[in-house]
Amino acid sequence: MKKPESAYASRDERLTYVLGGHKPPNLHKWGPGVRDIYALHYIVSGKGVLETNGATFFLKAGESFMIYPQREVYYYPDRNDPWEYVWVEFKGNEVSSLLSMIDVLPDRPVVPEAPAALEPYFLTAWHGDMKPYQKLRSAAQVQQLLTLYMEYFPKAEMVSAPDYAGIAKEYIRNNYWNASLTVADIVSVVNIERSYLFRLFKERTGMSVSGYLTACRISNACKLLQSTSLSIKTVSFSVGYGDQLYFSKVFKKTTSYTPSDYRSRGMRDADFFPENGEGMPLG
Incomplete structure (x- = not known):
């Protein structure tokens, strides 16, 4: 996959900011630092490392990891097999309630290998200024992505026998x-x-x-x-x-x-x- 690095943004009351894109394989590092947004990364290929909350996570293709606001993080690619990943960033007043239904926490930010079907939801970026319908669509697509994570990786206490x-x-x-x-x-x-x-x-x-x-x-x-x-x-x-x-x-x-x-x-x-x-x- 050789897509150019890209990004898009959208604003509404529930997902007030959305940014996403694609990072091709290279030795780019981020951090140590903190962000004021949530960022969900999906590893397309290769390997990498995430350091946060005093723990180190060794990641591989198919896995995802979540960056939380105001949490110090440092993530970087494996030198011999650098990762390629896609990501989406978001914040808004409904985000915490959405994430509360996914089996991920600030001290346990890695999601196990996910279906490849999730990858396209990270790759719906528009370039430059967006029209109003594109802003709404981007926010809706992020919300849909999170609901898919709810489906595949629900919190254990939410899994119960069907009524x-x-x-x-x-x-x-x-x-x-x-x-x-x-x-x-x-x-x-x-x-x-x-x-x-x-x-x-x-x-x-x-x-x-x-x-x-x-x-x-x-x-x-x-x-x-x-x-x-x-x-x-x-x-x-x-x-x-x-x-x-x-x-x-x-x-x-x-x-x-x-x-x-x-x-x-x-x-x-x-x-x-x-x-x-x-x-x-x-x-």
Whole structure:
């Protein structure tokens, strides 16, 4: 890779300054010194050394290291196999919260060998003055780069078993309006054994998956009936029932009222369903 050394800058409230570029193999050293920014380096090839916080780290291609503000650092290439690296510098009021989700600390600033897919995110530099859209894009790309580090190198305490029941609930809440949605679709999205999901879901919500889907649909139908003048047919379609007669049957079985009676009586869905503020049953 023989790219010219380059840099770019961007400002916004969250990532108030962004600078990045590429350093070809040579014997350039930096430090000892301190910076007032964060700097993430990715080693493309070769080897080098980082000295900081009284510790020495011997680095190789594929590894990354983070420079923290106001921390004395000294880094330099291996004389026999000098490194080539790309870097990005940034600061802003959301940086510390982003880095808190990555397995890296001031006294442990080296990230293990990372996928090569991360390298291109360091190489999206513009030259000279940037247009407003380029400034925004550069900040967004740095943020995306950090989220990829979160994905590949999360803090240990953040790694936990997936909330399968929660995933199923969220999927139902977002897709109840789809008339073709089935329990099999929900199981497929969660991607665990069917009976295991059913057990977890029942323990979490007190309801079956199909029952929760029906409750979401009817709860939202109640909301539409009480807050709009939409026809029963339109309400039916809006909550995932293509057949108005079937919708009315399910509605009456669930609420003891027909949709028309429910509307004329000025009933509230809270009379039948515990809510979480979104017209959805609580889990």
